[in-house]
Amino acid sequence: MDPRGHDLAMFPALLRGRRILLCSESFGPVNGVSRTTLMIVNHLRAHGALVAVVAPQDHTKMNVFSPADAVEDANGYCREVRLAGSPVPFSPELSVVYPVRLAEIYRRTFGGPPDLIYLASPASLGFQVLLQLRQQSVEAQVPVLCNYQTDLASYSEILFPMPFGRIARYVFTSVEGYLFRHHSVKTIFYPSLFARRYLEDVARAQSGKLDVLRRGVNTEGFNPNKRSLKLRKIWSPNGELVLFTCSRLAGEKGYGFLAQVAAELAKTDLRFKLVVVGSNQNSRVEQEIKGMFEPLVQSGTVIFTGLKVGEDLMAHYASADLFLHCSVTETFGLVVLEAMASGVPVIARDEGGPSDTVDHGRTGYLVPPRDLDGFVQRVLELGRDTEIRRQFGEASRAQALLATWEMIGNKVAWKMMDAIDERERVRVIERREHTVSPTPQLTISSIREIIAPWVVDVRVFLSLIIVVGCWGVIGPCLAAIHIMHWAKTRTGKA
Secondary structure (H helix, E strand, O other): OOOOOOOOOOOOHHHOOOEEEEEEOOOOOOOHHHHHHHHHHHHHHHOOOEEEEEEEOOOOOOOOOOOOOOOEOOOOOEOEEEEOEEEEOOEEEEEEEOOOOHHHHHHHHOOOOOOEEEEEOOOHHHHHHHHHHOOOOHHHOOOEEEEOOEOHHHHHHHHOOOOHHHHHHHHHHHHHHHHHOOOOEEEEEEOOHHHHHHHHHHOOOOHHHEEEOOOOOOOOOOOHHHOOHHHHHHHOOOOOEEEEEEOOOOHHHOHHHHHHHHHHHOOOOOOEEEEEEOOOOOHHHHHHHHHOOOOOOOOOOEEEEEOOOHHHHHHHHHOOOEEEEOOOOEOOOHHHHHHHHOOOOEEEEOOOOHHHHOOEOOOEEEEOOOOHHHHHHHHHHHHHOHHHHHHHHHHHHHHHOOOOHHHHHHHHHHHHHHHHHHHHHHHHHHHHHOOOOOOOOOOHHHHHHHHHHHHHHHHHHHHHHHHHHHHHHHHHHHHHHHHHHHHHHHHHHO
16 A cells, blocks of 8 residues: 555556556667666556657667557557657767657647656656646646656766766756746656655755655566576686676766776686676767776676677576676666566665665675775675575565566556546636636636736747757757767777
């Protein structure tokens, strides 16, 4: 049961047939956020909710989660709509959506306003939706649920050079706080205490809106039974310890720290192989990450496998001995839970979401973020003690079995139903209060009703001007970054 008395083992029957507009900044095999969004979409649709997904167009052709083309459902709504945008130079699998009118999104999905809007990790698309929504009349404002899953402020501070990184962090924080505090936003899901502290202390979101939403894991897929002796033989033909990590190859994922860990371990007597699963559609960035691990790549100590999905990915997890997580910007870190479900102990830097997931001293170890020596010592400790690794692996698996997508999906569904119910109750009350009087009189209230549509039109127009104005800044910045990467590539080839 949740605080409102809902049975989270049950899906709310009244949500069946309701129209849910789900806006996501990515929808494909990109990262843990995308996989979480997919699980929620599938859960809602499986129980009869009408979910229309709106996301940026796929520039990488990696979208294996949904049909290539938008499909109109038998109920008359479009199940998936892709919007034009510009790929992020550092991570082309992600895009910044071009300015789009909310009315156009409504038209292309349900033909009109939905019953509820769900924003998965709002950024360029989610911010546009919230900005335009808050300019509408109160009666027209659709209730919104947000799932805060990406620490955009920290990412921008890492990716951009000073002082631009600090400026970008301030801008993201200010925009998020401004939009999240609006009354149309009913619930903001957060995955960890790290994320909640940011939302409360930095973005200044109202505490009453915040609700924890952990992520689930497919414990049948990510399973110790998927361990592959064939992979083990390829990776460690002489029985070396297999260290493993999995994430997009990008600077904000902590690869600089991991490279230092690998270099220090290579100075010890530990015989190991470090297997890295992940890729980046920007070949320049990918090569920069791989370059951090030279000459260990040349010696075969560090192995980059590229992107893995499905059964192949699951076998990679289960075939490892230890999972190393070095990112400090994760609001949750689904890869940590996937490793635990695979029966693999985790050593992680004690920052962000993994701090809430890893049970220190039972399922793995948490190390202070800047403590390189401490991280290396924990790897050596677990790497040399087979029995402790076995105990930690069993405890990790047991903990992961408690994180089911069914419960998580039902919690989201009940929150959606509560928000829809609240809006409908308010509408009933307003209709009663606005019963037409037999002798209409010109009052301040009636004057407001007359001019309200005009005010709303002006507000919507101004919001679009703001969006276009932001693109006047974002566009040249993206163009400059594209040119910079092109120039580096040309220089490298020369």
